[in-house]
Amino acid sequence: MAALFAAAERESPALRRAGRQAMLQAGFEEVFNHLDPYSRYLTPPEATRGRERHLGATDLGLTLSAGRRREVTISAVAPGSAAERAGLRPGDRVAAADGITLDAEEMDEAHAAMEGAPGSSVLLSIRRGRRRLDVLLTRAAAPQLSVAAGVRDGILWLTLPLFSSATPEQLDRALADTPTAAAPLGVVLDLRGNRGGLLQQAIRVADSFVPTGTIAFTEGRHPDSRRRFDAIGADLAGGRRLIVLVDGRTASAAEVVAAAIGDLGRGVVVGSATMGKGLIQVLVPLPGGAQLALSWSRILAPRGWPLQMLGVLPALCTSNGAEATARNLATLGTADSPMAVPLARARAARAPVPGSEIAALRGACPAAEGRDADLAAARAVLERPEIYEAALAR
Numbered sequence: 001m002a003a004l005f006a007a008a009e010r011e012s013p014a015l016r017r018a019g020r021q022a023m024l025q026a027g028f029e030e031v032f033n034h035l036d037p038y039s040r041y042l043t044p045p046e047a048t049r050g051r052e053r054h055l056g057a058t059d060l061g062l063t064l065s066a067g068r069r070r071e072v073t074i075s076a077v078a079p080g081s082a083a084e085r086a087g088l089r090p091g092d093r094v095a096a097a098d099g100i101t102l103d104a105e106e107m108d109e110a111h112a113a114m115e116g117a118p119g120s121s122v123l124l125s126i127r128r129g130r131r132r133l134d135v136l137l138t139r140a141a142a143p144q145l146s147v148a149a150g151v152r153d154g155i156l157w158l159t160l161p162l163f164s165s166a167t168p169e170q171l172d173r174a175l176a177d178t179p180t181a182a183a184p185l186g187v188v189l190d191l192r193g194n195r196g197g198l199l200q201q202a203i204r205v206a207d208s209f210v211p212t213g214t215i216a217f218t219e220g221r222h223p224d225s226r227r228r229f230d231a232i233g234a235d236l237a238g239g240r241r242l243i244v245l246v247d248g249r250t251a252s253a254a255e256v257v258a259a260a261i262g263d264l265g266r267g268v269v270v271g272s273a274t275m276g277k278g279l280i281q282v283l284v285p286l287p288g289g290a291q292l293a294l295s296w297s298r299i300l301a302p303r304g305w306p307l308q309m310l311g312v313l314p315a316l317c318t319s320n321g322a323e324a325t326a327r328n329l330a331t332l333g334t335a336d337s338p339m340a341v342p343l344a345r346a347r348a349a350r351a352p353v354p355g356s357e358i359a360a361l362r363g364a365c366p367a368a369e370g371r372d373a374d375l376a377a378a379r380a381v382l383e384r385p386e387i388y389e390a391a392l393a394r
Contacts, residue, residue, distance in 0.1 A: 014259065015253050016332070036295050038279050044289035048117070060114055060122070060137045063087060063148060063161045065193055066104035066249075066369060071095075071127075076148040078290075079191040082137045088126065094131075096125040107193060107249065114210060129241070149174035155382060156183035156240075156348035159190040160205070163197025163253050168204035174206065175236040178365075185382045186241030189257075192370035196252020199280060199299070203229045205253075206260040209242060209267065211235040213302060215260040220281060220297030225280075227297075237271065241388050242267030243378040246312055248367025251275035258312045263347065265393040268332075269312060270378050272319035272368040276358075278307025298351060309358050313346050315339055315391045316381065317365035325373060329380055333390025347393075350367075 027040035061081020067073035074092045077083045094102055097113035104110075116139050117121065127135040130325045147170035149160040156178045160167065175187075189209075196202070199216070206215045210231040218227045243268050244258045255274050262269040279297040284292040299307050316332055317339055324338070329335040342364035349357065381388050 003221075011374070019228070020169060021200040024290075033051070035173075036279060038277070038281055038293065039295045040293050041347055042283075042291040042293060044061075047291040049287055051303060060139055062114075063088045063159075064094065064105055064107070064114065065161060067093065068258050069106045072104050072110045074105070074277070077160065079128055082140060086135045086137055088135065091128075093127040094124055095097075095127050099349050111194060111195070114296055126213060133135065141151070143352075147171050151178060151183050153185055154185040155379065156187045157190065158187060160194055160254070162194060163201045163205075167197070167201055168208065171205055171208055172236055180238055183240070184390075186243065187237050188243045188245060188375075188378045189261075190245045191250050191254040192245050192247040192260055192374065193249045194251070194254035195249070195255075196277065197252060199229075199256065202253035202256035207231050207233045208236045209261060210264055213264045214266075215298040215302065217302075217304070219300060222296075225297035234350050241382050243381060244269045244273050245370065245374050245378060246271040246314060247370035247374070248272055249369065251277040251310070255307050256299060258325050259307060261392055262312065262315065263302040266386060268317065268381055268391045269314040269379065270316040271314045271370065271374050272317065273313055273362045273365050274311040276307060276309045276311030276362075278311075279307075280332070294369065300351075300359065301347075303347045305349045308351070309355075310349060310353055311362065311367070312348060313339065313343055313361065313365055315343060315393075316377055318377050319366050319368035322373065325377060329377065329387070332381070332387050333392075334378040 013328060025041050026045060060083055061078035062074050062083040063073040063076040064072055072094045074088055074090055074094060076090055077088055079259045094110070096102060102110045105319070118139055120139045121136055124137060126135055135309065139300055146160060146162050146164045148169040150157050158171065158174055160171070169306065194328065203215050215229045215231055218225060218230070220226065233277060239259060242261065244261050246254070246258050246269060250258065251274065255278065256268050258274065260266040278298045279295045280299060281293040282296045286292060301307060316325070317328050330337055334340070342361050346361050
């Protein structure tokens with residue numbers, strides 16, 4: 001390949017101007033266009049940012065979420081972090097990072113703007129009411145705040161906006177620090193907007209709630225790609241009623257957690273159809289720090305259906321409007337529930353699932369961005385134990 005690129009550079013001034021890195025990236029992209037949506041070439045900076053994100057190697061001490069009118073907002077600030085020292089607080093709107101405008105419809109780019117090497121800085125343009133603030137934050141070599149916990153209305157609300165190596169430990173600590181008496185109605189695990197992370201992180205998070213059973217399977221062409229992940233720990237939530245909130249931006253590892261809890265009857269999934277990213281990539285290092293991310297296997301839920309393209313369907317759908325949500329709530333767990341048939345068909349699906357079937361199933365509860373109605377629906381289910389019990393998968 002080096003000889004090919006050298007010849008191309010000799011013959012083409014345009015390719016010489018583009019440079020070897022651009023040619024390499026374009027060549028791999030053309031190859032991967034014929035494979036799947038997630039196999040890709042990562043430039044050295046992209047590969048570095050990916051490693052930092054998965055390892056939780058850099059931290060500003062803030063958690064981003066999608067707000068109203070396409071605004072990116074701060075949903076949590078870690079005590080003692082750079083964000084707290086700068087005076088940032090939940091509800092602040094992040095308009096730009098290093099001069100680049102942030103948009104809630106492109107949360108991947110917003111999160112990427114927060115990432116960087118430990119010791120590097122980012123200039124955030126903050127909106128607080130009518131005030132405008134410019135805040136310079138320096139990234140620390142510490143795990144990101146990946147679990148926000150709080151008790152409201154007798155419910156333990158756990159928000160996981162991302163996965164990092166610290167997520168399982170942070171989640172376990174939040175569960176241990178909140179006894180049943182402090183949150184008698186149960187637990188809400190909010191995975192809306194969570195882009196996912198490493199499969200092992202998802203397995204450990206699900207294991208904090210699932211006492212027994214298979215959390216997920218993987219399968220591919222190579223024998224080594226076929227694996228089974230069983231629950232090995234205790235239910236740290238102590239059997240408390242559990243709601244999992246998902247939306248159209250819930251992806252990858254977050255989908256694994258939601259699928260396991262729903263399939264195994266440990267909790268009730270509420271929200272909309274998730275993204276449907278159920279492929280595992282292996283990372284192949286290249287000279288110079290670049291990487292190839294190649295899809296290696298697909299992820300299957302405990303009942304054997306594939307997450308890829310299909311995604312996770314909720315038992316209680318909130319994306320069809322308030323009236324439809326109310327009807328769904330009134331019939332939850334019965335044969336009259338509008339999600340009863342789609343859920344049964346989804347759990348019976350086996351790869352490869354025809355595109356027409358995927359479209360029909362996802363159409364029953366279209367993917368949508370999370371909204372306040374999700375929180376009200378979760379509370380309504382927890383407040384009525386008979387509805388909750390009826391909605392659990394059997």
